[in-house]
Amino acid sequence: MSPRRLYIFGGIALITAGMLFGDIFAVFVLHQNAGRQGTALIEANAAVAAGNASAANQAFAGLGDLLEDRGTQVDAHVHMLGAGYLALILALVQPYVALSRPAKKNAAWLFLIGGTLLPLGIFLIHYVGLAYSPFAVIGWASVLADASGALLILVLLMNLFGFWKYRGTRELSEPELPRENSMPTRALLTGGTILVLLGFLHGAYYAGAMLYQHEQMETDILGRMIGAASSGRLAAANAEVNNFGNLAGARAVNIAAHSHIIEFGLLAILLSLVQPYVFLSDTWKRTWAKALLGGSVILPVFVLLELRLGLLAGGIADIGGLLVIVSLVGMLIGIVRYSGRLDAEEVAR
Amino acid sequence: MTASRKFLLFGGLTLAALGMFYGLYYALFVEHQSLDQMGGSLAKSFSAAAVRDVSASQSALHQYGETKYDYVRQVDTHSHWVGLAMLMILLGVLFDRVNFREPVRQAIAICILAGSVLFPLSVTLQTYDHGAIAFKALAVVSSGLLIAGLAATALGFARSEFA
Numbered sequence: 001m002s003p004r005r006l007y008i009f010g011g012i013a014l015i016t017a018g019m020l021f022g023d024i025f026a027v028f029v030l031h032q033n034a035g036r037q038g039t040a041l042i043e044a045n046a047a048v049a050a051g052n053a054s055a056a057n058q059a060f061a062g063l064g065d066l067l068e069d070r071g072t073q074v075d076a077h078v079h080m081l082g083a084g085y086l087a088l089i090l091a092l093v094q095p096y097v098a099l100s101r102p103a104k105k106n107a108a109w110l111f112l113i114g115g116t117l118l119p120l121g122i123f124l125i126h127y128v129g130l131a132y133s134p135f136a137v138i139g140w141a142s143v144l145a146d147a148s149g150a151l152l153i154l155v156l157l158m159n160l161f162g163f164w165k166y167r168g169t170r171e172l173s174e175p176e177l178p179r180e181n182s183m184p185t186r187a188l189l190t191g192g193t194i195l196v197l198l199g200f201l202h203g204a205y206y207a208g209a210m211l212y213q214h215e216q217m218e219t220d221i222l223g224r225m226i227g228a229a230s231s232g233r234l235a236a237a238n239a240e241v242n243n244f245g246n247l248a249g250a251r252a253v254n255i256a257a258h259s260h261i262i263e264f265g266l267l268a269i270l271l272s273l274v275q276p277y278v279f280l281s282d283t284w285k286r287t288w289a290k291a292l293l294g295g296s297v298i299l300p301v302f303v304l305l306e307l308r309l310g311l312l313a314g315g316i317a318d319i320g321g322l323l324v325i326v327s328l329v330g331m332l333i334g335i336v337r338y339s340g341r342l343d344a345e346e347v348a349r
Numbered sequence: 350m351t352a353s354r355k356f357l358l359f360g361g362l363t364l365a366a367l368g369m370f371y372g373l374y375y376a377l378f379v380e381h382q383s384l385d386q387m388g389g390s391l392a393k394s395f396s397a398a399a400v401r402d403v404s405a406s407q408s409a410l411h412q413y414g415e416t417k418y419d420y421v422r423q424v425d426t427h428s429h430w431v432g433l434a435m436l437m438i439l440l441g442v443l444f445d446r447v448n449f450r451e452p453v454r455q456a457i458a459i460c461i462l463a464g465s466v467l468f469p470l471s472v473t474l475q476t477y478d479h480g481a482i483a484f485k486a487l488a489v490v491s492s493g494l495l496i497a498g499l500a501a502t503a504l505g506f507a508r509s510e511f512a
Binding site for chain 1: 350355358359362363365366369370372373376377381382384385388391392394395396397398399400401403406407410411413414417418421428431432435436438439441442443446488489492495496499500502503506507
């Protein structure tokens with residue numbers, strides 16, 4: 001398999017795995033974890049009201065544990081997707097990387113190893129903890145994640161060096177990806193650019209209108225919660241726990257909608273470029289392109305609507321995510337079926 | 350290869366490496382300490398309230414707010430640098446399909462490059478001076494550059510379809 005196909009196949013596989021992990025996380029972990037955080041805060045309120053400082057600290061130890069669990073799972077999801085996107089991008093720039101074919105192939109394997117181990121290391125951080133670690137705050141899983149991140153940086157630097165060499169010679173090291181002017185290609189390219197633009201606009205709106213307000217609201221709510229608990233008004237303190245949960249939900253859905261719509265836009269643009277490698281009939285290629293764009297709109301829109309419609313919107317958003325996963329798997333099958341004609345041409349050169 | 354594509358490809362690869370270096374540095378030297386400090390101050394705020402030490406409780410809560418303010422922006426800097434770098438590399442590959450004259454494409458590429466470098470930088474600079482208007486203004490201007498650059502790119506793609 002050529003370095004370019006390694007990047008394409010590995011990239012789509014990483015993205016599919018990352019999205020599947022995200023869907024499982026959203027259905028089985030996210031809401032349950034948020035509920036347990038609320039319970040831990042209620043316990044802390046009770047401890048404050050009873051004047052029991054050690055019980056308050058104990059409640060926060062539990063809360064820290066929950067937050068670390070949630071944080072590392074989100075990070076594993078994000079980094080798996082990020083590595084997948086980067087693999088697809090590296091596939092596109094391979095003609096401009098003036099390195100030998102074995103060096104490029106080794107770099108591609110190193111990248112895929114790093115891209116797999118980085119999210120795995122991040123996922124394990126919470127479960128491995130500091131067991132057998134010689135460091136004060138960094139465990140072996142963190143070491144694995146950091147080493148894998150360093151591997152990805154090394155591969156990027158290799159590609160950057162290859163690109164620097166290309167600037168001197170101006171000779172393509174392999175043929176550029178063939179341009180395909182089909183309906184799926186055009187739809188993915190235009191749709192993807194519009195999705196990224198919408199994501200930028202939403203991000204700018206969120207940063208300008210809500211970010212600072214939400215940050216202020218968080219400390220205000222916590223201040224009121226502590227004040228009410230320390231004066232023995234437990235009902236008022238626990239009502240603030242609800243407010244805190246609602247605020248966390250509002251922030252989470254806005255950030256998730258912003259990041260997902262941009263990532264899906266990037267993914268659609270990337271997939272528009274690898275369509276020549278998807279060895280399927282036109283009908284199936286159109287079907288997967290429509291499913292991917294449909295899911296890319298459904299997921300972020302219904303994530304935002306979770307605040308108004310609750311779990312119903314959450315369920316529809318998950319179905320949107322599933323649509324994207326199914327279309328990715330469909331395209332992956334097309335790439336597996338790819339005849340290898342382009343590779344054969346490269347070898348013949 | 351046109352100059353606009355070179356801007357985006359070379360700039361994107363450099364920015365991706367920079368964003369990852371920043372992430373690695375952050376993960377090794379800052380993140381765990383920040384998380385410990387954030388959790389520690391919140392716990393301290395509650396435990397101080399439990400022994401009715403209002404001033405210590407408020408001071409710890411203030412510390413929590415400040416640490417979280419920095420944490421959010423430092424994570425955002427890493428994710429935005431890497432994300433924008435990926436977008437630049439991707440656009441670099443595609444930029445010949447943006448149906449404008451090369452000088453216009455170069456202007457768009459410079460807008461996107463400047464916005465991609467400056468926007469996350471302005472976000473991380475806010476951690477050094479909370480509430481500094483200059484850094485907030487830089488964030489607004491640089492994100493405006495990015496949005497304008499991407500809107501022009503989308504228009505260029507759309508023009509190529511109907512040309």
